[in-house]
Each structure stands twice: as structure tokens, then as C-alpha cells.
Amino acid sequence: MSPVVILEFPSNLGLKAPSPGHEPGVRKLPSWLKQHQFHSLINPSATITLEPPPYTMLLDKASGVRNADAIIEYAKKQANLLQEVIESNSFALILGGDCSILIGNAVSLKRIGRYGLFYLDGHHDFMLPALSGTGGAAGMDTAIVTGHGHEKLTDIGGLKPYFNEQHVWCIGNREYDTDYVRPVLESSIHYQDLIAFRKQGANDCVNDFFSMVESEKLDGFLIHLDVDVLDDDVMPAVDSRTTGGITYAELDAVLLPLLRSGKAVGLEITILDPELDPAGLYTKQFVEQFCRIFNDAMVSVSQ
Template identity: 50%
Template sequence: MKRDINIFEFPLNLGLKKKDHETEPGVKKLPEWLRKFDFHRAINPNNIFRLEAPEYSMELDQESGVLNAEVIIKYAKEQADFIIKNHQENTFNIMLGGDCSILIGTAIALKKLGNFGLFYLDGHTDYIPAHLSQSAAAAGMDLAIITGLGHEKLTHIDGLNPYFSEENIYCVGNAETDDKEYVEQILNSNIEYFDLDKLRKNGFGKTAEDFLTMINSKSLDGFFIHLDVDVLNDQLMPAVDSRMEDGIDYENLREILQPLINSPLCFGIEITVLDPDYDENGTYTQALVKNLIQIIK
């Protein structure tokens, strides 16, 4: 990485529905957990910025059908302003969640900064409207929200719908393909969709290069990477909210991310959903940190 690096910490967990045995989802501890295993030290960023998140709740917003919608909207606005205020030219930005709903604030910021693409690397598509969601949790709908699918109070913040154009998005790595209604949502969109099987057939490096070709052909201002660690094989990363057996390995992750991160058009990457409560000894986190450092640095 030849560019300077900044780290942004967004420890939001309001986008997840807590499980019966939980007091609240543990993903809010992700930044401190990565710091414990020397991620920050190894990255050696110019700056570390942090925006504290509201306390956890389980309030269903009747208007949108989404848990904690009002507070998520408020945080997204604050997050967008925070990013715009603190980001610097020619700097690579690492956003540490929290859950996937932190993408909403980043998406608003990028919409205000220009016309950006999105590489969405996730074990799920997160592209469904609220009425199809079993959890009503924003982290399971964030790709839908940032492209304008959903209630306008979430999709049209500051009058900016859509925050990303579907035509400028690759959704990559979904292993949850059994639910036809779930998959049909994204198949009927204009998003370039690679489920896990199609990704393997197309090739990890080639998929990244195809995305970069699209970004350049459209003369976009840049692009952002979303990385939900549940895209990794369950044996490598079981410390997530929604586990699935299949997934990619670290060699695959390196092959797909390095061309993207090395591009000068890459605004940054967000890392979400690792829950320290499910990795008490840090075994899985240490492997993740080791590989992310090799990929980013």
C-alpha cells in the first residue's frame, strides 16, 4: 500500500436482531478486538477516527418495518458528515464495524462526494425489502437500502436516492442460494451478481479485474469495498451473526481483494460482522488479522 491509511471505527450494532441468549450483538466490539490482535499497530494509520454508536435497542419502526430505523438513520447522517469532514485526498480508508448497516452512512458520504461504484463481498446478498426479512434487521437489507429498495425514510436520506446506482455494483460471494424468492430479488435487479458458484467459475482475480474494467469504462470517481467476514468458509470464520458452511478461503480473499485495494480509485474498505463473543480466544480473529494485513499492506 503506497497510499496513506486512515482507520474509521463505527461500532454500530443496531442493524442486527439480537439472539435469545444475547444481551446485545457483540459486533460493536470489533474495532477494539482487532486492536487487541495488533491490526491497528500493523496497519500504522495516519489517523484513527471513531464515532460512538447509540445504545442497543430492539425497536421496530412500524412505518418502514425495520428495527431501530430512526436511530440508524440518525447515525448514518452523522457518519456521512464524519467521513466527509475527516477523509483526505489520496488516502485509503478502512471502516471497522459494527454490522453491515454502517454501509448506509458511508454510501451517503460517497454520494455527496461523487459517483462511486461498490464491490459487495458478502456471504449473503442483503438485497431484500423489509416484508421479506425474517429478522427486520437493517444489516440484512443494507444493499437494498443503499440502492433505493425499501422505505424512503431509509433510502432517500437527504434526498439522495439512490446512494449507489445498481449498474455500478458487483454483489459477490452469496452462499445462501436455496431461497428462490430471496435470490430472485437480486436477479431482477441491475446489479452484477456472482453467487459463490458463479464466482468460482469466473475466477476470483478475474472477477476483480472485470469490476475494475467496469469502473474505468464508466469513468466513475472511485469505488468502495464492503467485506462481511461471513463470506469466509465457516471453518475459518464461525464468529459471525449468520453462519453458513460454504464460503471462500484466505487465498481466494487475497486473490479478489488485492487488485481492488491496489487500485488508486479504491476509496477504502469496510470490515463487518465479526463478533468477538463467538471467538473468545481470538483464534479465528488472529488468522483474519494476519491475512488482512498481508492483503492491505
């Protein structure tokens, strides 16, 4: 079993302020999870925290993305830390923050090899600034990491694209508006909304992903888990709520084989906002369920 290193990347730079003068609460996610015994249940070999630049609502004119320069600055520092963890043969358990942390993680993986991405999210996040109502990179991250958008974000270090489209599985979207869905359907990303995912089933979905990883001779893959992929009844503490979502049983059916494969080099968790769960009711359930899945999988890998 590889040592597990928790990387805390509590950036909220990819989100629009929920109200004037109030920054998004996802920056508190790592400390909130620790308060609810996440870290003690995982028992990592180390915990590393990278503080993000100060939050602003600055809209970058060149890219059309809020806080673009700060996100790039942070992404480069993330990439250095994640590279060290992976090259030490440790598993990276990454706590956000919002989904823009994917950018730095993707840069890191592109530096060291050829990797895939299994993207579990209640939104596909394959959006360009022209279609965004917020200018937030958290809603554009799959587009950015596959090379779409301004080159200051998509070509950090001359590494564009960080993931090839055909190496990305995007699962769980439940925003079905035609204009929203069209860009990802026109890409080469393997996209399944929640309805299609349930029709195929978790087992076949994951096996198709494994077949791609093997046939493309990838070095491994990263798992993205935005907690808004979960059913709104069990995880409403997110910035963009939508009815429905996957159950914890379905999450188990997806994550267990992915983690047990031995090909996953890391997993990032994003978007749980402690300010939207002040009593910790939903957080406690998430910590219990996720840590059970993760620890079961890691034990299996070691056997």
C-alpha cells in the first residue's frame, strides 16, 4: 500500500462571491474536514497545506476568467508539490477548494507522464468564458485542462493540453440544458450525464475507462470528486445546487474499483462549503462514507 499524503489546496479563486464582500466558504474545506475526523480516519503519512493568494473578484480582460493570474500563480506551486508526492510513490489525497484546483494538478501530471482523468461532478464544467455567467474558472476547468480557452491558462509551461480529451471520462452531470451540454458533446471527452451513467451502470462505465487507460498505455489517472455529484438530499452544502444526484452506494460502486486498480495516483475533493452546513450534518455523513470507501480500497490495494 502506498503512503497517503493529504495535500490541502483551499483555493476559492475559481468562484464568484456569493454576495458582495463575502468570499466563497470552500476555502475552509480542509480544516472543516479535519474538524470532523477526516484526517484521523485517513491517517496520512503527511499533510501539506498550500495557502492560496487572497480572494478577489478581479475579471481578467485577456482571458475572461476571474482571478486568472492568481490561479496560474497558485497552479504552478500546486504542480510542484503534487509532483514531489507522486514521484515519491505516495498517493495524493487532495482537498480543495473549488474545481479550479484541477488546473495545477493537471499541469503536474502532464510534466511527469501521460495520465487520464475520471471526472465525477454534478456539472461537466466544459465551458468557455463566453458562455459563463460568472467568469469563474471552477465552471471551466475541464475545458481549460483539455486545452480550450486562453493560452495563459491552457498552456502553462508550454504543456497544452494537460489531458487529451479522449483520456477524460466526465460522469454525473445533471444540468441538461441543450446549450450547456452542446460543447462537451462536440468534444472527444467520454461524457455521460446522470441518466446515461445509470443506464450503463457503474461497473461497465469504470471498465470502459480501464480499457481506455490500458489501450492508450497511460501511466495512470487522477480522480476528481466534486461533492455536488451527490444527491442534493445528502449533500446540499454546495455553491450550485441541483435536484437529484448519485447515492453513496453509487459512489461506492465507482470509487472502489478506481482506487483498487492501483493506477490512480491521486483523488481531489472539491466544493463542499462549510458555511452551508453549519451543524456539520452532511459533512459528518460524507466523512464517514468517503473514508470507509477510501480505506477499504487502500487495504485491498496492499493485499
